[in-house]
Amino acid sequence: MFTRMLSAETIEELRTQARHAIRGGYEEPSEIIDALVELIEYDPETEELVASDRARAVAEVSSIVRDEDSAYLAEAPTWPSETDCDRIAAVFTDLESRGIVARENVGYTLGDLNVEMSETVANLMKAGRTVRGWVGFHSQDVERAVDGGGLFLGFAPVEASRAGAWLEVGTDIVQTFQNAGFKVAWSGKANQRPHLESLEWRRRRH
Numbered sequence: 001m002f003t004r005m006l007s008a009e010t011i012e013e014l015r016t017q018a019r020h021a022i023r024g025g026y027e028e029p030s031e032i033i034d035a036l037v038e039l040i041e042y043d044p045e046t047e048e049l050v051a052s053d054r055a056r057a058v059a060e061v062s063s064i065v066r067d068e069d070s071a072y073l074a075e076a077p078t079w080p081s082e083t084d085c086d087r088i089a090a091v092f093t094d095l096e097s098r099g100i101v102a103r104e105n106v107g108y109t110l111g112d113l114n115v116e117m118s119e120t121v122a123n124l125m126k127a128g129r130t131v132r133g134w135v136g137f138h139s140q141d142v143e144r145a146v147d148g149g150g151l152f153l154g155f156a157p158v159e160a161s162r163a164g165a166w167l168e169v170g171t172d173i174v175q176t177f178q179n180a181g182f183k184v185a186w187s188g189k190a191n192q193r194p195h196l197e198s199l200e201w202r203r204r205r206h
Contacts, residue, residue, distance in 0.1 A: 005056050010046060014039075014061060018068045020143040025085065025203030026105045029069045036061045076204060084182075085203035088151070088196075091180050092135070095173060099132040100155075106136045113138040113154045121158065133157040133169035145201040152193045166190035 004011060014036055021032045037058050040046040050057040092102035101121055107113045117134045125131050135155040145151045155173055157165035167188060174184045174194050186194040 004060060005049065005053060006040070006046070006060055010040065011060070011064065014064050015068065018065045020146050022065070022068045022072045023146045023201065023203070024105070024139070024142045025205050026142070028205070029065050033058070033062050033065050036065065076202075079202045079204075083202040083204070084200050087180055087182070091177055091182075094180075095135060095176055098172070099130055100169065100173065101131055101134040103134070103136040105142055106138055108139045110138060110140075110154055114156070117154070117156070125158075131158055132172075133165075135173050142201070145199055148201075150199045151196040151201070153196065154193055170194065 006014070017036060017039075018032060021027050021035070022029070027035075037050075040057060040061070041050050041054075089104070092104065095102045101117065101124060103117060103120065106116050113136055117136050121131050121134050133156055135153055137151060137153055141152050141154075153173065155170055157169040159165040167190075170186065170188065170190070174186050177184050177194070177196060182199075183197045184194050185197055186192065
């Protein structure tokens with residue numbers, strides 16, 4: 001019988017991360033394998049074990065990712081032709097056409113999202129683009145959505161110091177999603193992110 005090199009706890013953690021990444025729909029399996037191998041290579045709890053037989057560790061991680069990918073590929077053909085993820089992409093395209101820069105899966109944390117979107121907006125404005133604000137979500141938001149927790153949206157107006165700017169941009173974003181059939185919870189306050197509720201995260205890899 002094949003004996004696993006990695007502990008049951010490590011395997012379970014890797015399986016959870018593989019599931020999030022595969023079903024997130026933004027990365028190819030090979031990229032996920034590389035990222036997870038790097039994770040255990042530099043984790044103090046597993047680095048010596050991986051160094052002792054790296055090829056075996058790669059094989060175990062690959063097996064986990066392949067299992068998750070096989071389940072994903074088997075399920076995807078049963079999805080409706082238009083999924084909630086397709087509808088999110090369509091709303092983002094609409095917002096983009098009206099001066100709100102919209103991006104998916106930016107960075108891993110809210111801090112990453114804020115920094116990267118601010119840089120994107122600044123570059124677009126330097127290039128002559130008219131921008132009112134931005135909206136997006138990060139990888140942790142995707143993980144939560146994969147687990148059935150809905151999707152939180154980060155956003156900001158360009159004129160952040162102007163009275164009413166946060167409410168104007170946030171309301172536009174929320175209403176656009178509501179018009180597309182999404183249930184959205186938002187207090188109207190700048191320090192709370194709009195939340196798309198009752199969301200089924202089904203994103204096809206392109």
